[in-house]
Amino acid sequence: MADEKDLELEKAKAAAAAKAKAAAAAKAKAAALAKANGNAEQTAPQEESTAAQPQAVENAAPAEASSAAATGADDLADAKAKAIAAAKAKAAAAAAAKAKAMANAGGDESPAVDGDDAKAKAIAAAKAKAAAAAAAKAKAMANAGGDESPAADGDDAKAKAIAAAKAKAAAVAAAKAKAAGDAAAVESGAAPEAEKPSKNRPKLELIVKKITDRFGADVIEDSYINFLAKELPTVVIKKESWFEVARFLREEPELAFEYLSDLHGIDHETHMEVFYVLQSYRTGLVLSVRVKTERDGGELPSLTPIWSGANWQEREVYDLLGVRFTGHPDLRRMFLPDDWVGHPLRKDYVQYDEEV
């Protein structure tokens, strides 16, 4: 049922996008002139929207398009024609974006709260621009009313403060208005202020309390319910204290995480992260733990002394991502030959021999 709604929404968006584009093209010259003396912020949005243009039409979700800007081109069959159009619109893009942002902000909330990196960037840029322009307060207010984005990652303290309150109200309205699928997306954003009720919230609070009581609040970087993973309680632990916290999670009778279900690493390009899933048969708790480390030469304590099952999984992470586990009894490559060069799951991995 959500999908039908989505489809309709998308259709509407498509029409809007097409219109906006036509307008943008028409306005191109005038806008270009007007924009020529604009602020420095424009460069980023210009690029974003340029790349986004073709996708916008194809995909019928203009704001979302900018998020997919990097991959956008792949998706298109008729990329070329649109690319030309996009190029034409480039000069006007900034202006168009502004206009579009205003036009879209009311009807299209989801991208604004979505918290995707690329999207966030686009939003941030748009917002910065808005903020700059919004030294004029009346305009800013008009904008912020429909656009919750400042709440998500406000770079400007003032704008944030103003918008935060509105964003919250808007988020509630949006959550109500939107179908279940979208609501999840809203929650998935990093912004934790609007806490959705969850059956697992008391469990998360118990775990967090236990850890804080023992180690202080410093060891926990973040804790939240992951609504995309069946409301999985998640905590982010500092790597310096991770081994002790892990041992505590295992031995504390009220938590008793005696089972290590999963362990794997993720290359976030800015840092490496290892994702653990712990489970207790006695207390029925399930917890996922994320621990960050440096991307190059990153080290984490091995959990093999606590859970023997971590052994091969850590070897796999080492093999494929290059994260070293200190204290591991036998840290060799798990799958690849010992003389293999590099760690293939890293995003910057270059094949030794392209032919292979």
Next chain:
Amino acid sequence: MIRTEEMLLNVGPQHPSTHGVFRLLIKIDGETIVEAIPICGYLHRGTEKLAEDLNYTQIIPYTDRMDYVSAMTTNYVLVHAVETMMGIEIPERAEYLRVIVMELQRIASHLVWFGTYLLDLGALSPFLYAFKEREKILQLFTELCGARLTYNYMRVGGVKWDIPDEGWLKRVKQFIDGFKKEWEGYHQFVTGNEIVQARLKGIGKYDAETAIKYSLSGVNLRCTGVKWDLRKNEPYSIYDRFDFEVPTATEGDCYSRYLLRMAEMEESRKIVEQALQQFPSGGEIMAKVPKIIKPPVGETYVRIESPRGEIGTYIYSKGRPNPYRLHFRRPSMINLQILPELLKGENIANMVTILGGIDIILGEVDC
């Protein structure tokens, strides 16, 4: 005076009783294993890396090749993860089709295990009986989706094919009715067999604490008395609608694992039977999903019960058509970790018994 010295023996990777391309380096003193060093990776294809450049529908065939003896459940664990992220509601008919094929697959998978395990122990004929029955399941799957092993049957939002004709459900019913008799026959021929008992009882024994410490799952965990089956404990799909037992044992040896897999076949048969009774007469087999599947930004981790244990999928999505990071928690690989521990001090004749008892699929170990 007998003089013994340690000797290194290489088992595999090309060895039939390693069930694939698993290699084991063992140090033996006479006939006693002093140390066993597993070497994996002969079937490593980098599925997780490949998946980063594919869209979600394109990844499904790769899951067929992961646990190729139970491709339906590996299909499911991927689409289930994406559906969980996107909050897609699956049509009833598709859910029933999924459960029917997954449980038939569990029977087929345990039949492969049953046949080859006894082959490992030196009994040839059970293999023929088991594969005869399994072939009937594969025939049903072929009619349904055109493939014997690599089904590529499930899709995000449902299944690819509806039943080929109304007779298909009848043929499934026919099979499970006939299978009950066959299954009873296995017990008569094999379970009570003195040699089988002598070779399995008390071999490869461990307790619940060890099993949990080594992150074992599935039958390998349940044979120590831990009653844990994700179909019951964290019901996914429509498993909460069926009445079935989770068989457990307390001995923790190869014989109890044998008995549990046999019992699970019967439980799966019961589930299929109930699913056939409840099977909706009409309806869609696909939910309405966008043409380009883009899960929302964020990460998910779901797990289900495969014939080998707890299989999980982790997806980190950036809202694009392809995953930023995809990871499979593969029960075969994690269950295999305990092998060196179990082989220490064992007689070399028990090596294959213990390895086979874990029930690994190399496509899943290496991924």
